[in-house]
Amino acid sequence: MISSSATIAASSIIEPGVVIGPHVVVGPFCFISTGVRIGEGSVIASHVVINGDTSIGRENRIGMGSSIGEVSQDLKYNGEAASLDIGDGNEIGRHSTLHRGTEQGGGVTRIGDQNIFQAGVHIGHDCQVGNHTSMGDHSGLAGHVMLGDYSQLGALCAVHQFCIVGTGSLLLDNTCVVQDVPPFVVASGNRAVPRGINERALAFTRANAVERKVIRHLYDLLYHQQVAADVVKLEIERLSAEHPILCQFNDFFTRSTRGIIR
Structure with missing residues (x-):
């Protein structure tokens, strides 16, 4: 018709x-x-x-x-x-x-x-x-591949099968992803490594100041203190009741099977 x-x-x-x-x-x-x-x-x-x-x-x-x-x-x-x-x-x-x-x-x-x-x-x-x-x-x-809301890929990026690119994350030009990228993380390189927090992501800018601080805290645990992912998951579960934005992290880690970029 x-x-x-x-x-x-x-x-x-x-x-x-x-x-x-x-x-x-x-x-x-x-x-x-x-x-x-x-x-x-x-x-x-x-x-x-x-x-x-x-x-x-x-x-x-x-x-x-x-x-x-x-x-x-x-x-x-x-x-x-x-x-x-x-x-x-x-x-x-x-x-x-x-x-x-x-x-x-x-x-x-x-x-x-x-x-x-x-x-x-x-x-x-x-x-x-x-x-x-x-x-x-x-x-x-x-x-x-699962590509989360508000995520951004630059030019000439490649994402391996079964990978997850989390909500609000950013892959810079020429990035090759073979493991999962957590929400709000900036990544680059071949293979991708974390470069910081995507503070320009719309989902991040819409969060309140406390929620943004919590996201920075999680990034610090994962990439500066190099805390084990299982410990970070427990921290996310503890905080998500008070901060609903962290449900995106819960969902990410529930579905993640390839491990996260380091």
């Missing part, structure tokens, strides 16, 4: 069964396959391919030459049902690649709302991307 208010270039191919909402714009030489759903007000530039069970929300912008919803590059993928779910208000730069999930990862790659992905960004199968994140030119997430 294609809304009567949608604008579709004559040279684009739209297969039967595609759902295109009101005021969507599809540029020239695009291909959109059966099963794709595009929400109101989204803009698809030229030469974009959108495949499979892919849901795109409202007011997204997808740059030219992008591949959205292609099958996983995981060699274990054997044609099973898998999907890509993109939220609202995302900016996806030209020549970006976003893949569907796999059975081993729950079958769904999820992208939240209000994210900015610049040119050549790659998001692999089964990734879980939060809200208000940003990724610089040619940065990539391997399969099963």
Whole structure:
């Protein structure tokens, strides 16, 4: 079903069964396959391919030459049902690649709302991307990566499969991550090492003075005093009842399996 208010270039191919909402714009030489759903007000530039069970929300912008919803590059993928779910208000730069999930990862790659992905960004199968994140030119997430809200990746960053990049963290340009990055930590290098606290993160600036002090205290325990992670977890549990922002740390350490950067 294609809304009567949608604008579709004559040279684009739209297969039967595609759902295109009101005021969507599809540029020239695009291909959109059966099963794709595009929400109101989204803009698809030229030469974009959108495949499979892919849901795109409202007011997204997808740059030219992008591949959205292609099958996983995981060699274990054997044609099973898998999907890509993109939220609202995302900016996806030209020549970006976003893949569907796999059975081993729950079958769904999820992208939240209000994210900015610049040119050549790659998001692999089964990734879980939060809200208000940003990724610089040619940065990539391997399969099963979790990217927390308000996290930022510079240009040419690479995140190893199954890693977690915590809420409000910052990866500087050319950073390679092979272990988990805790919330609000600045990291750089190959392999990534901690460089301080991302005090410009929106989630950090919105915290009150006491909460910011507690976050600095946790960073000090982890990276200046080099206290064992299990001891830090106990400190987080003790403080989180009084400071709800620390629930993000609880969630991070609950899910972390690869160890944290040091």
